[in-house]
Amino acid sequence: xxxxxxxxxxxxxxxxxxxxxxxxxxxxxxxxxxxxxxxxxxxxxxxxxxxxxxxxxxxxxxxxxxxxxxxxxxxxxxxxxxxxxxxxxxxxxxxxxxxxxxxxxxxxxxxxxxxxxxxxxxxxxxxxxxxxxxxxxxxxxxxxxxxxxxxxxxxxxxxxxxxxxxxxxxxxxxxxxxxxxxxxxxxxxxxxxxxxxxxxxxxxxxxxxxxxxxxxxxxxxxxxxxxxxxxxxxxxxxxxxxxxxxxxxxxxxxxxxxxxxxxxxxxxxxxxxxxxxxxxx
Numbered sequence: 001x002x003x004x005x006x007x008x009x010x011x012x013x014x015x016x017x018x019x020x021x022x023x024x025x026x027x028x029x030x031x032x033x034x035x036x037x038x039x040x041x042x043x044x045x046x047x048x049x050x051x052x053x054x055x056x057x058x059x060x061x062x063x064x065x066x067x068x069x070x071x072x073x074x075x076x077x078x079x080x081x082x083x084x085x086x087x088x089x090x091x092x093x094x095x096x097x098x099x100x101x102x103x104x105x106x107x108x109x110x111x112x113x114x115x116x117x118x119x120x121x122x123x124x125x126x127x128x129x130x131x132x133x134x135x136x137x138x139x140x141x142x143x144x145x146x147x148x149x150x151x152x153x154x155x156x157x158x159x160x161x162x163x164x165x166x167x168x169x170x171x172x173x174x175x176x177x178x179x180x181x182x183x184x185x186x187x188x189x190x191x192x193x194x195x196x197x198x199x200x201x202x203x204x205x206x207x208x209x210x211x212x213x214x215x216x217x218x219x220x221x222x223x224x225x226x227x228x229x230x231x232x233x234x235x236x237x238x239x240x241x242x243x244x245x246x247x248x249x250x251x252x253x254x255x256x257x258x259x260x261x262x263x264x265x266x267x268x269x270x271x272x273x274x275x276x277x278x279x280x281x
Contacts (some may be wrong), residue, residue, distance in 0.1 A: 004268060007129050016279070017092075021266075025043055025049060026045045026046060027045070028042055028099045029118070030118035035205070038114075038117040040110050040114040040115065040118070043107070043109075044115070047106060047107050050103065051103065052130065052132055054099065054100055055132035055135075057096060057131065057260055058093060058096055058136055059136060060073060061073050061074065062089075062090055062140070062220070063139050063170075066160075069164070069167055070206040074086050074093070074138075074170060075168075077089060078170075078173040078174055078175060079177070081180050081181070083177065083178060083218060083220070083221050084217065086177075086221055086224075090224040090225070090228060093228060094224070097231035101231075101234055101238050104235075104238040104239060107242055108213070108242055109245070112245075112247065115246050115247070129150050129152055131151070131158045131161050132156030134147050135157070135164050138161055138169070139164050140169060140174070140232075141171040141198060141271070142165075142197075143272075144197065147161055147165060164194055168194045169194065171270070172194055174187070174271075177218070178207075178218055180249065181209070181211075181215055181217075183207050183210070183215070184207045185204065186201060186203040186204055189203070189204050198273075200276050201273060202276075204273050205277040206280065208277040209280045209281060211279070212277075225271050225274060226271065226274050226275070228270075229269050229274070229275070233266065233267065238267065
């Protein structure tokens with residue numbers, strides 16, 4: 001195209017998606033007897049890189065624009081009182097969580113012997129060092145000093161984890177949305193510092209029960225949050241079982257306790273009040 005003296009190249013599928021750069025990001029570190037990388041290391045790298053891309057998308061859907069967290073995504077919709085917009089975005093989040101679970105099926109096609117052929121090459125690298133997953137936990141509402149226990153010095157991803165733990169979480173956004181619709185959120189709950197871990201509150205649970213009975217839209221949003229919580233626990237369970245069937249009771253890479261630690265994180269809900277309220281219906 002020469003009209004207007006434009007010399008810019010046309011956008012192609014490859015240039016738009018940066019396919020060349022993307023396909024060069026998988027760099028196996030192992031070398032088998034023939035000097036070539038172990039066959040299954042590429043699968044291991046690919047799966048985990050795809051996880052990180054999905055974590056990035058989940059953060060985008062939940063917190064909105066990274067440059068102005070809370071002004072878009074589910075949190076932004078809730079802040080604006082747009083329950084149905086939040087529901088649509090939460091539906092997308094749930095589909096992504098199902099995709100994360102399905103990826104475990106692919107990774108489980110790798111046997112313990114196949115993983116062992118390159119495991120030593122991971123050195124101290126560990127999934128516990130995934131800053132984006134820790135940021136996701138913080139956005140959902142986790143407030144725990146251990147969020148930064150495996151922080152990688154100088155990694156800007158971990159700076160975002162620390163920043164997320166200082167901002168209102170998705171749970172805070174939901175409580176603000178509910179209060180705006182007339183739900184009697186207890187004053188002491190609403191005034192808690194966003195940096196402190198939330199404790200289950202019986203008065204809040206009573207208010208949530210009333211909300212379920214009186215406000216259909218808010219009840220739908222609450223149910224999608226329960227779905228999100230359940231989806232995250234499902235992924236944790238499948239991840240734990242995958243690690244257990246691959247390395248058994250061995251210590252995990254990076255010095256973690258492996259499957260034992262992952263098992264300890266199961267059945268710890270992100271939104272405990274929504275689960276506790278069910279006993280009050």
